[in-house]
Structures are given as structure tokens and as C-alpha cells.
Amino acid sequence: MTVDILKERTAVPVLRVLPLGGLGEIGLNMMVFEYEGKILIVDCGLMFPDMNMIGVEYAVPDISALEGREADIVGLVLTHGHEDHIGAVPLLLERLGNPPVFGLPLTVGLLKCRLEECEMRCKPALHTVDPAERLSLPPFEVEFFRVAHSIVDSVGLALRTPAGLVVHTGDFKLDPSPLDGHRVDEERLAAFGREGTLLLLSDSTNVECDGWTPSEREVGAAFAELFPQCRGWLVMTTFSSNIHRIQQAVDCAVALDRRILITGRSMQLVCRVARELGVLRLPDPMLIGFKELRELPRDKVCVITTGSQGEPQSVLTRIARGEHKQLQLEEGDMVIISSRMIPGNECLINQNINNLYRRGAQVHYQGVSPVHVSGHAGRAELQRVLELVQPRWFIPVHGEYRHLARHAELARQLGVETALAENGQPVTVSWRDLSFGEPVPSGRILVDGLGVDLVGLEQLRERRRLAGHGLVVARLTLDEASGALLEPPEFLVRGFVPEEEEEYYAPAASAVQSLLAEAPEELLADEDSLKDAVRRCLQRHFSRALEKRPLIVPLLIWR
């Protein structure tokens, strides 16, 4: 009897789903599908560091769970060109046997630029797909469907496998009147429902926002109202990947006979790629450089630039500080910050807004003017997708844990069976059941610099301490034979200045002296332990005397 049940169970084809990023966090999106040993990967993004990751350029997903499986990977499919979906692709290609990559034109175009910066050892196989065609990567068949999002060429995926149909929304919203006319085909979603969808994976980012996310066109309407009010330079900033937003600013500027200056490295790069692909319409004669800028009246210029998040080296921040040679603001100029404030960046952005006002400009930003809408679906749209697709199982993706939990709650209210998974948690699904497997290694790998230099947690702690508390180098000259101090300890301090130097150094020196005088012979013979003891001793001293915990580096010189 038992044997029969087992036989019957194995007869039901099962699909294994392994999230390696984006579940329980915003960014690093990466999902792995496995059927009978063959693997299809969807997206491989990065995350920009928060304030706690000093000196870290970005984080990438830990993909070690796939190492050794290179031969089984049939391809990497990309849903859209945002950094949190394509940013870690170079690492994946180098580490996982350079599998073929598939995406729409802008996605592949932006990935190419990223790969050029990386000096790849392998030669990437990039394939631009036509979303009208199905892609065959046995045992998977991939159907693309257009979705509205804050970047051109965004798609959701319908993956057909012998185990059943999987619908992955990617990042999306159901904008009823998107700029490019590519509405989400609700009839197609309903057809997936009728066909029978084994599993739905859907974007949870905006589940906390009730109702529908407004259409991108509403920003265009705000631009159309604000632009004619400006008598001087018009400066607009947004994420460089938001081509529709840039297009709307360009269209408004052109209608007012303002010429366009595009500045800031990533803005220039994305606009170049988007113009080459024909997704950004900006005729050559309307584009100007800094030379023409000087010659044109101020009300004939529109500047489109970077810096919407207050990035310290960005063009907008330099303009705000009055440090940009060619772009000095005056009374009558207008600045539009057309993006959301990413949590953690508020201080920098607000500082820019204050400084822009100081320079005499009028400033418009989210909260005071309708100059931004989100690219992610609100709660009512998420509900609509669940109702149309009617999956056998649902797993919320893309969001912090609370977003996933609320999205799961919504699905359960609609009667959809739901599983809450996190990164590294394999899920096995079939029409009959869904189960969790043993967790595999997952998490974030911190990268500093353009290469793949990994930063450990310990180094991160050191960097935080350096930034917040400074550095003390303690130079101790010791007798090789006895371990006795030959000279008084010397201290080199960086990052803070004790007010009464003598007051701190003399007691620090005597603390070290007595530590060494009382140290047992074994300690003096073991340099690492001795350094550790000196470090702890000085740590105690400085935290008591200065209420600081500087990074302490003992330098032992033996004579």
C-alpha cells in the first residue's frame, strides 16, 4: 500500500523554486526554477548600500548554492533593466559558466553597458528577444507579457514546464494609459487563469498602498502645468532609467522651445542607449552642450540630470551647493525632483532642497507637487492580478518581509493558497502539494570597487568604527628578549582630537605600561594575543576617557 502511494506521488511532476534574493528585502532580485535537474534563472540584481555599509559599493546575492550546477543552467531571463534586477549579472556569468542571457532591447542594452565596465573574463552571450515570440529553453518555455513599470521594456513571464504554468509578474503596475501604449494585457492574465496556473509570483513592493497607483501620465500633466511657470532655467532630475519620465520632460520642454542639456554620467549613458534603440525620442537639434548653454537665454533651456537621491557627487548636489562651474542657479530658475525619496536618503535630499532654495530656485518635489508616481502596483491592482490568474499556489516576491506578509494576507482573503518563502528557502510545488525543503546558503555578498572584492562583516564593523569614532595607532617598542617596553608608547590619532591631549595620552601610556609589566611570559611570546590584549586595554581607556570606541591598531616593534 505504502509503495503504491509513493509511486503515485512520484508520478506527479514537481517544480522546485528557489529564491536567492528579493524576498525579505528590496533589491537583489533573483529567482531560480528547477525542473528535473534543469535550471532557469530569472533576474540577478544588486542592492545599493545603506548608511551602515561604509565603503561598500553594492551588495550582490550569494549564488554559491548554484556553484557546481553550471552545466544544468539553461538560461538567465531578465524581466527589466533596473539595477536591482540586472546589476549582479556580471558576477553570475563569471561564476556560473556564462549561461545565455535573454531580455528585451533596453534591458540588454543597459546590461551591455554594465558588462563593458566590468572587464569580463568570459564573453557573454546576450540575446535580445521579441516579446511576441516564445522562447524555448527545454524543459522550460518562456512567454513574455508586457507590464507597465518605471522603465521601458518591462515584462512579466509565463513559464511553462511539465509541472505546470508559472506566472512571474516581475515589477509592474496596471497603468491603464501607459506612455508607450503597452498596457498590461488583462485578457492574457485571465487566459493564464483559464489555462490553469500552478504558481503565481507577484511584486509586493507597494502592497501597503491602497487602491491603484496613478498613471505615469499624471506626472506629465504636472510638468505641463509647472514648466510654463518657469522664467529661468528648468532643471529636472529623476532616476536615469526612467525613460518615460525623461520623455515627458523632453516633450514639455520642446513644446516650450527649450533646448535640452543632458548631464550626469548615468543620465547621459542611459539616454544614449535609449535614443539608439528609439525608445527615447529626442531630436538632435534640440540637444545642447555647455557651449550653447552659455549662449541661450535662460528661458530657452531645460537641464536633465542626476542626483534625485541627493548623492554627494551628483550634478544636482553640486548645483545645490553652488559648486558646479557651468550650472549656477539664479532667481527665477526651477528645479523639479521627479522621484521618490528612498528611505535612508531623506537627509541628503532635504539638504539639497534647502540649498536649492538658498540659490534662489523654486523647488518641486514629491509631497508638495505631483511630480512623481510609483512604478509598482497598489493593493487593488495586486488583488486584480490574483483574481485574474487564480493560481493553485501563490508566493509573494519583491519586498521586505512585512510586504510579503501583507501580500500573503491579501491572497488568503481571496481564497488563494499561499506560501511565505524567504531567500535560500527552496519550495517544491506540484498540483497536489507545496512543501519547503532544507534551506541552502543565501544572503548578501558585499562588494567594494568595480571588481568582485568581497568585504567581510568584520571589515564592515571596522569601517563603521573608523567613520564614527576615528583611529588610534599605538606604537610600542619592545625588547625582543624580555618583552619590556624600551620607549614610552606613542599614539597617532586620526578622526578625532582630544581636547587636552596630555590628559588622555599619559593615562593611556601608563595603562599599557602596567599591562606589559604584569603580562605573563606566554602572552609576551604570542604576538597576536599580545596585540589583542593591548587593543582591549586601550579600548577600555578611550571609551572611559573619551566616550568613544575608536579603531585601535597596535604596532609592535621588536628590538
Ligand SMILES: [Zn+2]
Ligand atoms: Zn524595477
